[in-house]
Amino acid sequence: MISKRMLAVTCAAAVGAGAAVVSAQTRRPASPSGASATQVGGHYETRPGADEPVYVGGKWIEITYGRPIKRERDLWGAGADYGKTLNGGAPVWRAGANVTTRLKTEVPLVIGGKTVPAGEYSVFIDLKPNNWTLILSSWPHQTRYDPSNKEALWGAFGYTPDRDVARAPMKLGTLPVALDEMSWEFADMTAGGGTLTFLWDKTIATVPFKIGS
16 A cells, blocks of 8 residues: 555655656747748749739848847947857857858858858858948857867857858948847848848948859
């Protein structure tokens, strides 16, 4: 026969295990993953039997990244400490959180006067007071942190500029509101190009690009 004490201990353990399972199932990452995409070079056509026109023949441009939340931090810092909070000891910023920010493009892009062939690139920002530089790099990225892997980067740790594909100054501005979660967006898109746009806190930073040939 099971004693009342043993029954109570068993029930408590079961409740604790259940709570742990629920907690594991509902736990959310501190910096959720995010993505922004646009499609260029296609056209709308109405196919036989269709009620609405569809966009066909387009090519995708996409940026994927971790979305850090401000959580009341002083993001940028000042003076000699500018950017150090976000860089975390890396030479440049990963332009997001966790894994390296990645830009995938199915068309050539012209950024900062350089033609960037179709492909996939790591994205970094060199943070200086009132002087940000967007960096597209051919450095591969790690999907899980492995300190022994020197051939791919986790975030921006181990970054070196020898694999830079393009660098471009970012135009900085001030937003009328403070955005708590960081975002990348494509703005002012036309058939010829658009603007890669970074938004966080009250900062907006942009880089124009053209569709290459």
